[in-house]
Amino acid sequence: MGRLSSIFSLRHLLVLSLAANASLILRVVYESDKSSLNPVNQRSDALMAGDDATQKTHFSAPSPPPSVAGAAEDRVINLDHGDPTMYETFWQKMGDKSTIVIPGWQSMSYFSDVGNLCWFLEPEFGKEIVRLHKIVGNAVTEDRYIVVGTGSTQLFQAVLYAVSPHDAAEPMSVVSAAPYYSSYPAITDCLKSGLYTWAGDAREFNKDGPFIELVTSPNNPDGHTRDSVVNRTGGILVHDLAYYWPQYTAISAPADHGIMLFTVSKSTGHAGMRIGWALVKDREVAKKMVKYIELSSIGVSKDSQLRAARVLKVLSDSCESPSNETQPFFNSVYHIMAERWRLLREAVKHSGLFSLPEFSPAYCRFLNQSFENQPAFAWLKCEEPIEDCEEFLRSKKILTRSGRQFGVGPQYVRISLLDRDENFSLFVKRLSNIHL
Numbered sequence: 425m426g427r428l429s430s431i432f433s434l435r436h437l438l439v440l441s442l443a444a445n446a447s448l449i450l451r452v453v454y455e456s457d458k459s460s461l462n463p464v465n466q467r468s469d470a471l472m473a474g475d476d477a478t479q480k481t482h483f484s485a486p487s488p489p490p491s492v493a494g495a496a497e498d499r500v501i502n503l504d505h506g507d508p509t510m511y512e513t514f515w516q517k518m519g520d521k522s523t524i525v526i527p528g529w530q531s532m533s534y535f536s537d538v539g540n541l542c543w544f545l546e547p548e549f550g551k552e553i554v555r556l557h558k559i560v561g562n563a564v565t566e567d568r569y570i571v572v573g574t575g576s577t578q579l580f581q582a583v584l585y586a587v588s589p590h591d592a593a594e595p596m597s598v599v600s601a602a603p604y605y606s607s608y609p610a611i612t613d614c615l616k617s618g619l620y621t622w623a624g625d626a627r628e629f630n631k632d633g634p635f636i637e638l639v640t641s642p643n644n645p646d647g648h649t650r651d652s653v654v655n656r657t658g659g660i661l662v663h664d665l666a667y668y669w670p671q672y673t674a675i676s677a678p679a680d681h682g683i684m685l686f687t688v689s690k691s692t693g694h695a696g697m698r699i700g701w702a703l704v705k706d707r708e709v710a711k712k713m714v715k716y717i718e719l720s721s722i723g724v725s726k727d728s729q730l731r732a733a734r735v736l737k738v739l740s741d742s743c744e745s746p747s748n749e750t751q752p753f754f755n756s757v758y759h760i761m762a763e764r765w766r767l768l769r770e771a772v773k774h775s776g777l778f779s780l781p782e783f784s785p786a787y788c789r790f791l792n793q794s795f796e797n798q799p800a801f802a803w804l805k806c807e808e809p810i811e812d813c814e815e816f817l818r819s820k821k822i823l824t825r826s827g828r829q830f831g832v833g834p835q836y837v838r839i840s841l842l843d844r845d846e847n848f849s850l851f852v853k854r855l856s857n858i859h860l
């Protein structure tokens with residue numbers, strides 16, 4: 425009897441343990457399924473995998489494209505955001521050249537360069553900014569203050585803070601010619617500031633008094649090269665030159681404006697690094713911008729600046745001394761953009777339902793050739809009888825941003841052309857075959 429009961433309890437234990445193991449296995453499978461669908465989980469998995477601080481971190485396996493899901497024909501293609509994942513291929517080819525290792529004890533102080541007006545600018549990054557502009561010839565850096573920001577988004581806010589009078593009776597008007605970058609109105613008004621307020625399309629602006637005009641050239645969303653449009657004095661011009669690089673437009677001369685904004689997001693493709701820089705002529709404006717960044721984030725990530733310095737260095741080296749393994753960055757991405765625009769125009773022609781902006785060729789002093797703008801976005805117009813282009817393309821599972829968000833009508837949409845190859849190819853194929 426004693427033996428029987430011990431066998432019985434052993435069997436019981438065996439069954440229990442099998443059941444427990446099975447449920448554990450099921451749980452692991454279920455959890456890993458969940459995380460593979462979620463790019464956020466994938467990213468934290470990658471970070472966990474690289475938790476040895478001395479190891480060169482290879483997070484190179486890119487997370488799955490958030491813009492692609494499901495079988496090719498049924499996939500939703502999300503081209504709403506200008507996420508520059510197209511650039512991954514170039515940087516993967518660069519391998520360890522653009523890898524940096526930051527020991528745990530480094531970058532601990534708030535301060536980078538106490539003698540500099542922009543005390544949180546890493547000197548190495550400042551040096552590489554000047555070097556790159558000299559090589560490309562797209563901006564004057566002499567007699568300019570460099571202010572680094574958490575993306576050019578923070579610098580834009582710093583500029584608004586710096587140039588608006590703090591004792592004025594009413595907020596300063598901020599304008600930009602439509603179609604304008606859709607984030608300008610939202611960022612300007614997000615805090616309902618007493619210093620500045622969004623005043624819409626610069627072409628319609630007729631209010632007396634001081635104003636800030638944002639000049640984006642080449643422009644987001646339509647890709648045209650631009651000058652200021654408000655034709656009177658009393659305005660402060662802010663030149664957003666995020667796309668003034670040879671893969672998008674001919675570099676005809678070094679830009680020489682009072683306030684110029686640049687970002688790695690659209691030049692090197694490192695949007696996730698969140699680094700931008702401003703070249704500012706006026707010392708007082710630069711000082712106030714630094715003050716704003718001090719107030720909003722006590723400086724800018726040193727780790728990101730060090731990484732940005734390395735990326736710019738590799739890029740400049742690739743232009744100055746190309747080799748078999750290191751092809752010149754701008755030539756390489758120029759060709760990708762040229763091919764994407766060729767395929768896009770072909771698809772638009774084949775479909776017959778859309779139109780795209782036309783550009784005149786200009787001579788590029790960097791690439792030594794003439795070419796037409798090949799913007800980061802397609803500013804697509806749906807022809808009649810389609811009234812709402814965004815809605816129409818959504819019904820074909822292509823997600824875009826409506827013209828309404830850029831201050832114009834719903835017959836236009838903005839489409840990112842900086843997505844990964846696979847997604848871009850799927851997009852042009854689908855666009856080409858759309859018929860009413």
Ligand SMILES: Cc1ncc(COP(=O)(O)O)c(C=O)c1O
Nearest residue numbers: 506575576577644666687689700
């Ligand atoms: C014209 C323009 N300015 C600024 C930005 C934002 O740049 P960042 O990623 O550096 O904040 C963008 C991003 O799309 C842009 O198109």
